[in-house]
Amino acid sequence: MERIESVKNQKVKQWKKLHTKKEREATGTYLIEGLHLVEEALKTKEIIRDLIISTEVSLPSHWNVDDLSVKLVTKEVMKTISDTEAPQGVAAICEMKPSASSDNWERILLIDSIQDPGNLGTIIRTADAAGVDGIVLGDGTVDHYNSKVIRSSQGSIFHLPIIKGNLSDWIDNLKSKDIPVYGTSLQNGVDYRNVSPQKKYSLLIGNEGNGVHTELLEKTSKNLFIPIYGGAESLNVAIATGILLYHLHE
């Protein structure tokens, strides 16, 4: 078990850089923090490259950390690599999983330009709960290895396949496989309750302010809207995604 006491240690400097997308992509790794997230990651142990533990912390007794590379660090080192206000003293460096094959996906969430990390994380968690087989992120969506996304996903990021892709090609491809693509739009859409729950479907959601790009909406099987019964102008995009995915599930 290696001990690291200096914030100037090379490893510490490199871990800290993982808060940037550039470093994450260059190394194929990302940093997670907190008891709950690390416990979730331990369920797929092979993704953990280093487990980082602050010396003053005792790990939960049910954690099995055998065969893992464990680094003991000072409270100061932990604070340096953390981006939370009150670090819980446990972190890990994880490896990005190679993209799983998406050939057999039958329930798919297509994401066009979601920008808020908290929204993206909540959407990933919700899609995981709703039984989606995989998520496709189009251009302009926030990096899903961003620490706020991972935190809001509550660990769903470790087991739900997420890939990047060209949404226009995906729509063509899904339609050729007879999987309907439902866009979301306030204009020219149909009330979502007119579409029945079904075995195979894909849902295309869009940016918080601007929605889905028009050229994508023009290619979908159908575009859905959720009626607003009261005085609110709109629904939060993660809430709308939850309502639609649960409605579509058979």
Place this chain on the structure above:
Amino acid sequence: MERIESVKNQKVKQWKKLHTKKEREATGTYLIEGLHLVEEALKTKEIIRDLIISTEVSLPSHWNVDDLSVKLVTKEVMKTISDTEAPQGVAAICEMKPSASSDNWERILLIDSIQDPGNLGTIIRTADAAGVDGIVLGDGTVDHYNSKVIRSSQGSIFHLPIIKGNLSDWIDNLKSKDIPVYGTSLQNGVDYRNVSPQKKYSLLIGNEGNGVHTELLEKTSKNLFIPIYGGAESLNVAIATGILLYHLHE
């Protein structure tokens, strides 16, 4: 139009104190910030006691601020009273509305101990969209005049009636008026899809970690759960509320 240039001005000191629940309750007023929120508040002008504008900001031309008490302040004063990182230069002091009569409410959201301001705000916005007549906050729920709650509510707080109440009494009262009370619970609940959409209903949601208090769940008409089809442990409480309120709406 009064000009205020010093951060030591008595009014500025008092406005700043409105970030505490104590001061909000003592004065019956609260502070809102940002173009979107102030624009929403302008729709119910009578709640605005003071409109506060930073001297370097030009108001949107369609805003009608006649008859309003307008205070012009320096950028420094605005920064002092703001709790956002990049103040938009527009704020307002609003008056809490007297509780609307809840006698005729037929669609009610009962909230037991929601603690996260962002969650409460999103829930208020969602309930407003879902056509709820009013919200009842039980003990232990974060103050709904907290600035983060107001921000996440996107202005729904200005027109959807929200009152504080004893949830146990509310459950008795609703049941006596033949309005079913649906609790939410992971244990001993029924799948929400077994309950049909209806004209009158109330939904009881609970704390992010602990759910609804057991003694309340024991009094409801029925307790519902949302199935988890995938690998996530649970749904975020605001997402669950959106799914259930939209499912129950006729």
